[in-house]
Amino acid sequence: METLNALLHGFAVALTPMNLMWGFIGVTVGTAVGVLPGVGPALTVAMLLPLTVKLDPTGALIMFAGIYYGAMFGGSTTTILLNTPGESASIATALEGNKMAKRGRAGPALATAAIGSFVAGSIATLLLTLLAPLVVEIALKFGPAEYFALMVFAFTTVAAVLGSSTSRGLASLFLGLLFGLVGIDSQTGAPRFAFGVPELLDGIDVVVLAVGLFAVGEALYMAAYTSRLPETMEKISGSLMMSKQDWKRSWPAWLRATGIGFPFGTIPAGGAEIPTFLSYAVEKKLSRYPEEFGKGAIEGVAGPEAANNASATGVLVPLLTLGIPTSATAAILLGAFQNYGIQPGPLLFQSQADLVWGLIASLYVGNVLLLILNLPLVGIWVKVLQIPRPMLYGGILVFATLGAYSLHQSWIDLLTLYVFGLLGFAMRRFDIPVAPAVIGLILGPLAETQFRRALSISQGDAMVFLTQPISATFLAVTALLVIVPWLLRRRATAQGRR
Amino acid sequence: MEALAGGWRNRGAPEAGAEHAFNAPAFWWISAGLFAHMALIGWAGFVLAGAVLFACVARGFGSTRVLRDAALGLALSLAVFVFFVKLLNVNLPAGWLQPLLGSAGI
Numbered sequence: 001m002e003t004l005n006a007l008l009h010g011f012a013v014a015l016t017p018m019n020l021m022w023g024f025i026g027v028t029v030g031t032a033v034g035v036l037p038g039v040g041p042a043l044t045v046a047m048l049l050p051l052t053v054k055l056d057p058t059g060a061l062i063m064f065a066g067i068y069y070g071a072m073f074g075g076s077t078t079t080i081l082l083n084t085p086g087e088s089a090s091i092a093t094a095l096e097g098n099k100m101a102k103r104g105r106a107g108p109a110l111a112t113a114a115i116g117s118f119v120a121g122s123i124a125t126l127l128l129t130l131l132a133p134l135v136v137e138i139a140l141k142f143g144p145a146e147y148f149a150l151m152v153f154a155f156t157t158v159a160a161v162l163g164s165s166t167s168r169g170l171a172s173l174f175l176g177l178l179f180g181l182v183g184i185d186s187q188t189g190a191p192r193f194a195f196g197v198p199e200l201l202d203g204i205d206v207v208v209l210a211v212g213l214f215a216v217g218e219a220l221y222m223a224a225y226t227s228r229l230p231e232t233m234e235k236i237s238g239s240l241m242m243s244k245q246d247w248k249r250s251w252p253a254w255l256r257a258t259g260i261g262f263p264f265g266t267i268p269a270g271g272a273e274i275p276t277f278l279s280y281a282v283e284k285k286l287s288r289y290p291e292e293f294g295k296g297a298i299e300g301v302a303g304p305e306a307a308n309n310a311s312a313t314g315v316l317v318p319l320l321t322l323g324i325p326t327s328a329t330a331a332i333l334l335g336a337f338q339n340y341g342i343q344p345g346p347l348l349f350q351s352q353a354d355l356v357w358g359l360i361a362s363l364y365v366g367n368v369l370l371l372i373l374n375l376p377l378v379g380i381w382v383k384v385l386q387i388p389r390p391m392l393y394g395g396i397l398v399f400a401t402l403g404a405y406s407l408h409q410s411w412i413d414l415l416t417l418y419v420f421g422l423l424g425f426a427m428r429r430f431d432i433p434v435a436p437a438v439i440g441l442i443l444g445p446l447a448e449t450q451f452r453r454a455l456s457i458s459q460g461d462a463m464v465f466l467t468q469p470i471s472a473t474f475l476a477v478t479a480l481l482v483i484v485p486w487l488l489r490r491r492a493t494a495q496g497r498r
Numbered sequence: 499m500e501a502l503a504g505g506w507r508n509r510g511a512p513e514a515g516a517e518h519a520f521n522a523p524a525f526w527w528i529s530a531g532l533f534a535h536m537a538l539i540g541w542a543g544f545v546l547a548g549a550v551l552f553a554c555v556a557r558g559f560g561s562t563r564v565l566r567d568a569a570l571g572l573a574l575s576l577a578v579f580v581f582f583v584k585l586l587n588v589n590l591p592a593g594w595l596q597p598l599l600g601s602a603g604i
Contacts, residue, residue, distance in 0.1 A: 050582075050588060054586055054587040054588065055586075216532070219528055219555065220525060220528055220529070222559075223521065223524035223525060223527070223528050223555075223558045223559050224520055224521050224522075224524050224525040225517035225518060225520065225521070226517050226518065227521065227524055227558070227559045227560050228518050228521060228560065229517075229518060388561075389559050389560075390555070390556035390557075390558075390559035390560060390561035390567065391556060391561075391567075391570060393555050393556075393558075393559055394551070394552035394553070394555040394556045394559075394567065394570070394571060394574075395552070395574055397528075397531070397532070397551055397552070397555050398548045398551060398552055398571070398574060398575055398578065399578070401532070401535055401539075401548075401551065402544075402548075402578065402582070402590075405539060405544075405590070406582075406588050406589070406590065409540075409589060409591070411536045411537070411539060411540060414532070414535065414536040414539070415536060417532075418529070418532050418533070418536075421532070
């Protein structure tokens with residue numbers, strides 16, 4: 001009941017004409033930018049962050065939620081028509097979606113992706129509404145030691161357990177943690193790694209890091225290694241309408257995928273990559289037409305797309321209630337909160353109830369807007385896809401530099417951006433994931449603060465992390481997550497030798 | 499747990515990894531564009547710096563119509579400038595175009 005009241009109040013906030021307009025601008029711009037090939041949700045959100053500096057926090061965050069959702073919707077269009085997944089979570093969609101498009105079924109593929117995203121997004125938002133207050137209740141009992149242990153757990157899952165290789169994930173994470181140290185130490189005021197450059201005293205902004213790694217790095221990589229390759233785009237031929245059979249095959253996939261995607265989003269499990277592949281595998285197993293998989297089965301689009309969106313919403317649970325980002329996009333959203341001096345966490349639900357519930361309500365609204373925006377208007381977004389690569393990347397870099405420059409009006413930030421671009425180029429080339437670095441940058445300083453608080457409470461006794469039951473549990477699970485797969489691999493190789 | 503932790507690791511992107519040999523001019527054109535932008539932005543202003551950046555990046559991606567690219571870049575950064583400065587009150591330097599654009603930031 002209390003939740004319902006809060007939510008209704010949230011709708012009152014989200015449906016004021018101004019906030020509705022910010023939401024609308026957010027979903028439109030988010031879709032338009034998210035559609036661009038090679039621009040995933042994380043980059044979209046990072047590039048558009050400077051858009052909001054002069055808005056009031058509620059309007060800005062509502063716009064941001066719109067951009068976040070819009071980028072997810074837009075990305076699926078690109079994935080299906082171009083077969084260039086903008087991020088790892090779209091790979092599963094590309095498997096079947098592009099095959100469908102090649103067989104002249106691009107319309108139904110886009111439709112099942114859009115409607116599936118809507119269904120999954122709406123159900124997941126409902127789950128978020130119900131779950132968030134419960135998590136807040138638990139989180140209120142957390143002290144610094146618990147938070148620190150939870151963050152260690154998040155670091156480990158994001159960097160070491162998931163992704164293509166543990167060492168690469170850890171390398172990326174520690175780079176991010178290192179960059180997080182740059183700037184004035186929040187506890188003592190001492191400058192760290194600033195090298196006397198005033199622009200660095202503020203620390204490295206998540207916008208500069210994310211845009212540098214994603215946009216500049218990607219542009220350098222694409223120009224140097226792929227710009228001379230021919231590209232193909234599938235046309236939308238025939239109707240957008242899904243046949244009766246398409247519907248019948250899609251809706252169970254949507255629902256199952258929501259069930260898979262949402263829980264994965266809520267735990268720190270590194271975003272939407274696992275649930276989308278899991279959903280793909282489940283649909284393949286359950287489908288009555290398994291022979292169609294690999295040639296364009298509609299369940300293979302419906303499931304992963306829905307899972308992707310459900311998990312994107314699930315990510316908001318730990319972000320809003322605990323202040324812990326579990327994907328690169330969430331880390332950038334957290335950066336947006338911090339720009340307004342807001343630290344997401346359990347207290348936010350009390351101190352800024354208007355803002356939080358307005359944001360949650362705007363997710364419901366945003367989903368509806370996106371369905372309207374994406375289905376009938378898909379033709380416009382397809383036009384966006386046809387922008388030739390040279391113009392596309394020219395435009396992306398104009399926006400990328402704009403974001404970095406607007407921070408301090410200084411060319412130093414542009415130089416930093418270029419340096420991160422070179423780093424992103426190298427990471428792309430050597431297949432090192434970028435997300436752990438972005439999460440490390442944002443979460444590192446928070447973890448440090450909690451660590452030092454915990455130690456000052458315990459008067460320097462480091463055992464505090466092991467004697468508190470909740471904290472000890474988190475750390476134990478973290479240790480198991482690292483050790484068990486390693487042991488299993490060792491056993492497997494040992495057996496192989498025998 | 500094994501399936502969760504490692505089962506999805508070895509699936510690459512479909513048809514990903516298609517790349518040609520390192521194209522040095524492409525790499526340098528983009529770098530040059532970014533450095534030119536750095537040098538120009540505080541002095542010539544956001545719009546002109548953006549146009550130069552746009553043209554260099556397009557050149558790096560294999561476009562050969564430099565003048566058309568510069569014109570497109572000019573139009574885009576002008577639109578961005580007007581949108582951000584006049585509508586959203588973001589502070590950007592007008593530079594040499596100050597007499598035309600009026601003062602930034604209003």
